[in-house]
Amino acid sequence: MNRIDVMLEEFFAAEAPSDLASRLLAGLRARRVELAALADRFRIEATERGVARLRPGRGNHGASASARAHAERARQELREYLAGRRTFFTVAVDLAGVADFQARVLAEAVRIPFGEVDSYAALARRVGHPRAARAVGNALGANPVPVIVPCHRIIRGDGTWGHYAFGGEMKTRLLRLERSTPALIGCTSTRIVCRRGCAHEQRVTEANRIVFASVADAASVGYRPCRVCRPSSMTR
Known part of the structure; x- marks a missing residue:
């Protein structure tokens, strides 16, 4: 803990x-x-x-x-x-x-x-x-x-x-x-990772969702950050 x-x-x-x-x-x-x-x-x-x-x-x-x-x-x-x-x-x-x-x-x-x-x-x-x-x-x-x-x-x-x-x-x-809320959601069909609440993330079906701990984790398996919600800006 x-x-x-x-x-x-x-x-x-x-x-x-x-x-x-x-x-x-x-x-x-x-x-x-x-x-x-x-x-x-x-x-x-x-x-x-x-x-x-x-x-x-x-x-x-x-x-x-x-x-x-x-x-x-x-x-x-x-x-x-x-x-x-x-x-x-x-x-x-x-x-x-x-x-x-x-x-x-x-x-x-x-x-x-x-x-x-x-x-x-x-x-x-x-x-x-x-x-x-x-x-x-x-x-x-x-x-x-x-x-x-x-x-x-x-x-x-x-x-x-x-x-x-x-x-x-x-x-x-x-x-x-x-x-308790996942901050990053990836779409397995587009290979794009979004912040939770992004308009694009809200359209992702349950079957195509994948949770990531960080943008770096998503990038390591071939996902790119969404250009709309810009998840890379989450870090200080």
């Missing part, structure tokens, strides 16, 4: 969620709500530039048709992600109101590959402020679009979760989901 698996076991019984998380996960333990069902418990707000806010609630909200289209796309991708059928988001995100430091922190969070974790201290170093781990944590805590911008993949250096807007149990569930 590796480090992340140990952490998931230790923190599955996480601390009681905050009021914000309580509204999202009300009754989750008692009724064992499927993670995928939570996609409809988010209020998604979007502008013409992309998704601007995701929080507990209901409905898609946008002042224009293009804004509502961004919100609808985000909802669909969230459903696929929470069902284990997507490992990346393509919907545009609008961070126009975010300060420069927070924007850089969120950009680094997006670079953490699906299924992996990193520390607040490591992110602080990458944004050029090695002593600012606490400020990085605050920036992630104020992430306006959690899940889509994956702040749940950042933990403390000692392996504890740290703050998460939707609560420790939600963070645990997301990390468990990512650890």
Whole structure:
């Protein structure tokens, strides 16, 4: 059992969620709500530039048709992600109101590959402020679009979760989901490997599917990376 698996076991019984998380996960333990069902418990707000806010609630909200289209796309991708059928988001995100430091922190969070974790201290170093781990944590805590911008993949250096807007149990569930979802799917007929959730991957029949641990593994048996979803970009 590796480090992340140990952490998931230790923190599955996480601390009681905050009021914000309580509204999202009300009754989750008692009724064992499927993670995928939570996609409809988010209020998604979007502008013409992309998704601007995701929080507990209901409905898609946008002042224009293009804004509502961004919100609808985000909802669909969230459903696929929470069902284990997507490992990346393509919907545009609008961070126009975010300060420069927070924007850089969120950009680094997006670079953490699906299924992996990193520390607040490591992110602080990458944004050029090695002593600012606490400020990085605050920036992630104020992430306006959690899940889509994956702040749940950042933990403390000692392996504890740290703050998460939707609560420790939600963070645990997301990390468990990512650890159990194959990130790369190859098509035996085209010899192309895609990220889970790519439009091409979604058309591959069950009989033609093969799971790969890495792009290098796929290449070693003659598969090439998809030019649409670019699985080679998963590595940092």
